[in-house]
Amino acid sequence: MGKVATREAYGSALAQYGADERVIVLDADLSKSTKTDTFKKVYPERHFNMGIAEADMMCIAAGLASTGKIVFASTFAIFAAERACEQIRNSICYPKLNVKICATHAGLTVGEDGASHQCIEDLAIMRALPNMTVISPCDEIETNLAIKAAMELDGPVYVRLGRLGVEAVHGEDFKFELGKGVVVKEGTDLTLVATGLMVQESLKAAAILADKGINARVVDIHTIKPIDKDLLVKCAKETGLIVTVEEHNIAGGLGGAVCEVLAENYPCKVKMIGVEEKFGKSGVPAALLEKYGLTAQQIADKVIAAKN
Amino acid sequence: MDKLKMLDLQKKATIIRKHIIDEVFSANSGHPGGSLSCADILTTLYFDEMRVDPKNPKDPNRDRFVLSKGHCAPALYATLALKGFFPESDLNTFRKVDSYLEGHPNMDYVPGVDMSTGSLGQGIATAVGMALAAKIDKKDYRVYSILGDGEIEEGLVWEAAMAAAHYKLNNLVAFVDYNGLQIDGNITDVMNPEPIADKFVAFGWNVIAINGHNYAEIKDALEAAKKSDKPTCVVARDIKGKGVSFMEGDYGWHGKAPNQEQRDQAISELDAKLAEIEAEIAKEA
Numbered sequence: 001m002g003k004v005a006t007r008e009a010y011g012s013a014l015a016q017y018g019a020d021e022r023v024i025v026l027d028a029d030l031s032k033s034t035k036t037d038t039f040k041k042v043y044p045e046r047h048f049n050m051g052i053a054e055a056d057m058m059c060i061a062a063g064l065a066s067t068g069k070i071v072f073a074s075t076f077a078i079f080a081a082e083r084a085c086e087q088i089r090n091s092i093c094y095p096k097l098n099v100k101i102c103a104t105h106a107g108l109t110v111g112e113d114g115a116s117h118q119c120i121e122d123l124a125i126m127r128a129l130p131n132m133t134v135i136s137p138c139d140e141i142e143t144n145l146a147i148k149a150a151m152e153l154d155g156p157v158y159v160r161l162g163r164l165g166v167e168a169v170h171g172e173d174f175k176f177e178l179g180k181g182v183v184v185k186e187g188t189d190l191t192l193v194a195t196g197l198m199v200q201e202s203l204k205a206a207a208i209l210a211d212k213g214i215n216a217r218v219v220d221i222h223t224i225k226p227i228d229k230d231l232l233v234k235c236a237k238e239t240g241l242i243v244t245v246e247e248h249n250i251a252g253g254l255g256g257a258v259c260e261v262l263a264e265n266y267p268c269k270v271k272m273i274g275v276e277e278k279f280g281k282s283g284v285p286a287a288l289l290e291k292y293g294l295t296a297q298q299i300a301d302k303v304i305a306a307k308n
Numbered sequence: 309m310d311k312l313k314m315l316d317l318q319k320k321a322t323i324i325r326k327h328i329i330d331e332v333f334s335a336n337s338g339h340p341g342g343s344l345s346c347a348d349i350l351t352t353l354y355f356d357e358m359r360v361d362p363k364n365p366k367d368p369n370r371d372r373f374v375l376s377k378g379h380c381a382p383a384l385y386a387t388l389a390l391k392g393f394f395p396e397s398d399l400n401t402f403r404k405v406d407s408y409l410e411g412h413p414n415m416d417y418v419p420g421v422d423m424s425t426g427s428l429g430q431g432i433a434t435a436v437g438m439a440l441a442a443k444i445d446k447k448d449y450r451v452y453s454i455l456g457d458g459e460i461e462e463g464l465v466w467e468a469a470m471a472a473a474h475y476k477l478n479n480l481v482a483f484v485d486y487n488g489l490q491i492d493g494n495i496t497d498v499m500n501p502e503p504i505a506d507k508f509v510a511f512g513w514n515v516i517a518i519n520g521h522n523y524a525e526i527k528d529a530l531e532a533a534k535k536s537d538k539p540t541c542v543v544a545r546d547i548k549g550k551g552v553s554f555m556e557g558d559y560g561w562h563g564k565a566p567n568q569e570q571r572d573q574a575i576s577e578l579d580a581k582l583a584e585i586e587a588e589i590a591k592e593a
C-alpha cells in the first residue's frame with residue numbers, strides 16, 4: 001500500500017463528513033498544504049481564507065462557534081499551537097467553544113523548512129489547556145476516524161497532523177475510541193508507547209528487538225488528552241519498563257503525560273525518547289530522524305540500553 | 309544613478325538570481341518566487357547603501373537588515389555570499405542536514421544575518437527593536453527590512469508599524485515587496501491588504517511608492533528616507549519570479565523547486581541576461 005500523509009487524510013475526511021451545514025473550514029493562506037482545499041473543492045461556500053493572520057483566525061473561529069457552527073481551523077502546527085496559543089486559550093478553551101484546530105506540518109518531518117517551522121512543543125502546550133482534547137493520529141484511517149470523532153464531540157479539539165507520507169498501521173476494521181490507546185503489537189518484556197508516526201517507527205524497532213530476543217509490546221496513543229490511564233497502568237504492571245516515543249520535545253509531551261499517570265498510579269521505570277531539548281534543523285525527513293535519534297534502529301538501541 | 313553603477317548592480321542581481329535558482333534546485337525545495345522578486349532591493353541595499361563589513365559581521369555600529377519574509381532566505385544568502393560574508397560555494401548546501409544555511413535564516417549560524425526569521429510578521433517587529441536601540445544608544449546605524457505583501461496581513465506588522473511611528477524611528481526603512489501574490493493566490497483574493505500605501509501613511513509613516521526592479525528608484529527612496537523624521541515604508545511594486553520567464557507572475561512558483569530541465573532553462577535565460585549586461589558594461593567603459 002502507498003504512503004499517505006495524515007494531512008491528506010484530514011482533507012479527505014473533511015470532504016467526506018463535511019455535508020453538515022454547520023461545518024465551516026478556515027485556513028490561513030496554506031490551504032494547499034493543510035489540504036483544506038480538498039474540502040473547498042466540494043463545499044467552496046463554507047471554506048474561508050483568513051489570510052496570513054493565525055491569531056485572528058482562532059478568534060474568528062471562536063465567534064463562529066459561539067453561534068452554533070462546527071469550526072475547523074487549519075494552519076501549520078507552529079502557527080496554530082504557538083503563534084495563536086493565547087487566542088486558543090482565552091477565546092476557545094476558556095469558553096469551551098466548538099473549534100477543531102487541525103494543525104499540519106507538526107514535528108521534525110516538516111523537513112527542509114527547518115527549525116522555525118518544526119513544531120515540537122505543541123502536545124505539551126495544547127494538553128496544558130483546560131477543556132482541550134488532544135489527538136495525534138498515526139495513519140490515514142486513524143486520522144479519518146479522529147476527525148469524525150472530533151466533529152461529534154462538542155468542545156475544543158487539537159489534532160496534530162504530519163506532512164510526510166506514512167504507512168498504514170491499522171486495517172479497514174479499525175475501531176477508533178477517543179481516549180483509548182491501542183495495542184498494535186503484543187509483548188511481555190517492555191512497552192513502547194508511541195504517538196503519530198513514531199508508532200510505525202516503534203513497530204519496526206520492536207521487530208529489531210525481536211531478533212535480539214526481546215519481546216516488546218507496542219501501544220498507539222492517539223489521544224494524548226484524556227490519556228488512557230488504565231491501559232498505561234496495565235502495561236506497566238505486565239511488562240515493567242515503559243518507553244515513550246514521540247516526534248516532539250521530550251519535555252511535556254507524550255512522555256510527560258505518561259509519566260504523570262505512572263508516577264501517581266504505578267511508579268515504574270520510564271525511558272522517554274523524543275527530541276532532546278533542541279530546536280530542529282533543515283534536512284530531508286529521514287536524515288532528520290537519524291540526526292535526532294528517532295529511527296527504528298536508534299529506538300531499539302535506546303531500549304536495550306534502558307533494559308541494562 | 310550613473311550608468312556603470314546601475315549596470316554593476318544589474319550584473320550582481322543577475323548573479324544573485326542564478327544562485328537563487330541553484331540553491332532551490334540543489335535543495336529540491338524552497339521559495340524561488342519571492343526570492344527573485346526582492347533580489348534588486350537586496351542588491352541595492354548591500355552593494356550601494358548599507359554600512360556592513362564582511363570581515364567584521366558583528367560590528368556593533370553596522371547597519372542592520374532583517375528579512376521579515378524569511379522564506380526568501382535564498383536571496384539573502386546569495387547576496388551575503390556575493391558580498392563576501394561566506395563562500396559562494398556553500399550555497400549549494402542550502403537546506404541540507406549538516407549545512408548552516410537553514411531553510412529560514414538563523415543569526416547564530418550565518419555570518420551577516422542579523423535576525424533569525426521565518427515566522428511572518430515577527431521580523432519587522434524585531435527591526436523596530438533594533439532601530440529603537442540605536443536611538444537609546446545614540447548610534448547612527450540604520451535598520452532595513454523587507455516584508456512580503458501577504459505578510460502584512462499579520463496583525464503584528466501593524467502593531468510594529470504603530471510602535472515605529474510612536475517612537476519616531478526615522479532610522480528604519482521597511483520595504484514591502486509588492487508582488488501581488490501569496491501562497492493561495494492573489495493577495496486581493498486571499499485577504500485584501502489594500503490600500504497598502506495609505507495604511508502606512510495612516511500609521512504615521514513616510515511612504516514612497518517605487519518600481520522594485522529600478523535601482524535608481526530604490527536608491528532615491530533610500531536617500532529620501534534619510535531626510536524624513538518618520539520611519540519610511542517603500543512600497544516596491546515588483547514581479548514574483550522576476551528574471552525567469554516561466555516563473556514570473558505565477559504563484560505556483562512560491563514554494564516549489566524547478567526540475568533539471570526547468571533549472572537549465574532558468575539558468576540559460578539568466579546567462580543570456582548576464583552576457584547582455586557584460587556587453588553594455590564593455591561599451592560604457
Ligand SMILES: Cc1ncc(C[n+]2csc(CCOP(=O)(O)OP(=O)(O)O)c2C)c(N)n1
Nearest residue numbers: 029342426427428456457458459489490491
Ligand atoms: C506566521 C506565518 N504564517 C504562515 C507562514 C507560511 N508562509 C510562508 S510564505 C507565505 C506567503 C507569503 O506571501 P508574501 O508575504 O506575499 O511573500 P512573497 O510573495 O514575497 O514570497 C506563508 C503563508 C509563515 N511562514 N509564517
Ligand SMILES: [Mg+2]
Nearest residue numbers: 457458489490
Ligand atoms: Mg507576495
